[in-house]
Amino acid sequence: MKLEVGTIRSNMDGFNRIARIAKETRNMLLDSIDLDFSGCRFFEANMVAPLYVVIARLRNELNDVSIQNVSSEIERILKKNHFFTVFNMASIPDNNQTTLPFKIFKLHAGEQFYDYLESYMKGRGIPRMTEALTKRFRQSLVEIFLNASIHSDSASGIFACGQFFPQKHRFDFTIADAGIGIRENVRRYTGNKKVSSCSAINWALIEGNTTKTGRQPGGLGLKLIKDFIRMNEGKLQIVSRFGYYEFSASGDAIEKMDHDFPGTSVNIEINTQDTNSYCLKTELSSDDIF
Amino acid sequence: MDDRITIKVADLIGSPLCISAEDGQKVFEKVEPLLKKGKSVTIFFDHVTMLVSLFLNVAIGQLYGSFSEEEVRSLVKVEGLSGDDMELLKRVVDNAKKYYANPKGYDAAWQDGENEDE
Incomplete structure (x- = not known):
């Protein structure tokens, strides 16, 4: 079966195109997909x-997935970020160092994920940011990764990739999993089998809401990321099953996608020129906290 | 004589990364029995390079499930955290207080709007 990929950007259209490929290939087993x-x-x-x-879901069903008709420009981009190694093609050097390469992590590899961020963000061309911004960015990415570790149930692991766009002073980083989606987590937790993907994302975004069990507080991660993105004037996108959520300086919006994305993907885009200190003027002491 | 006990987090978990729930639980399981005996505890974060809410929820937030606000305030101190990490801890503590005041409240507060078939 041959399927058109089309132009893919970090927006609803891009995610819909990817979800369409999933839909067209849903029940394929031991087959070939180009x-x-x-x-x-x-x-x-x-x-x-x-x-x-x-691709991971297709390969999990022992399908053979290959690529064809890739333009030289796109081939260069996807070899530079190591993605084409999943099709057994060699990567090429990222001379401008604008890439955090595509990597597949085991589900509970939080520390390896942190090491990956450290090694690719430290002392390279990606991008010169204040220490405070770098720290909040990494913290946010680790929070997203851990959310996927705990909630996704993704048999194929967690997939990550980042790209710096120097002219736009923007850095996009995406963490995706082929798991059960936020909707399924919320359905199981609330017992409401009719919760839609969009409602489930909205639920997960409320401070304190978590599907974690075991009488422990939680549900802060996404709220902290939203607060960071608001101050940074960046962008947050959460795609899970049919739900597409976007938050930026111009507000937030949630929409139902045309097709079912078989997992969850969180993209954060930061403004790399941000000089906020991310710290209150008055320092908190231990007595102020408890 | 000051019999305050210091728990060095990085030494206890064997890592400068305070990110996993398992490591948070390790800290909680050291702090909780000491507080039960009425001991004062300092949780010391020196040499920690990464701290996230998941870890803090389990290590410190969870204390509010076993102890009153007054008990935690009088017995627990934290040291070695940067200003922004103190703010993160404050968010975690406020969230934990709300959670244990009414654990089911978070769920009940959610009124689902439109539930479409998918």
Whole structure:
């Protein structure tokens, strides 16, 4: 079966195109799928993480997935960020060091994920940011990774990729999993089998809400990330099953996608020129906290 | 004589990364029995390079499930955290107080709007 990939950017259209590939191939087993890039004019490198969600699910059903008609420009981008190694193609050096390469992590590899961020963000061209911003960015990415570790139940692991766009002073990082989705987690937790993907995302975004069990507080991670993104004037996108949520300086919006994305993908885009200190003017003491 | 006990987090978990729930639980399981005996405890974060809410929820937030606010306030101190990490801890503590005041409240507060078939 041959399937058009099309142009993929970090937006609803891009996620819908990826979800459409999942839909068209849903029940395939021991089959062959060619991803046809002839209609792909641009591929935002971080979006390989959600694309791999679909590929991982297909390979899990022992399908053979290959690529064809990739333009030389897109081939260069996707070799530079190591994505094409999943098709047994060699990667090429990232001379400008604008990439955090595509990587597949085991579900509970939080520390390896942190090491990956350390090694690719430290002392490289990616990008010169204040210490406070770097710390909040990494903290946010680790929170997202841990959310996927705890909640996704993804048999194929967690997929990550980042791309710096120097002209725009923007850095996009995407963490995706081929798991059960936020909807299924919320359905199981609340016992309400009709919760929609969009309602489930809205539920997960409320401070204190968590599907974690065991009488422990939680549900802060996404709220902290939203607060950070608000101050940074960046962007947060959460895609899970049919739900597409986007938060930016212009507000937040949630929409139902045309197709079912078979997992969860969180993309954060930060403004790398941000000089906020991310700290209150008056320092808190131990007595102020408890 | 000051019999305050210091728990060095990085030494206890064997890592400068305070990120996993398991490591948070390790800290909680050291602090909780000491507080039960009425001991004062300092949780010392020196040499920690990464701290996230998941870890703090389990290590410190969870204390509010066993002890009153007054008990935690009088017995627990934290040291070695940067200003922004203190703010993170404050959010975690406020969230934990709310959670244990009414654990089911979070769920009940959610009124689902439109539930479409998917």
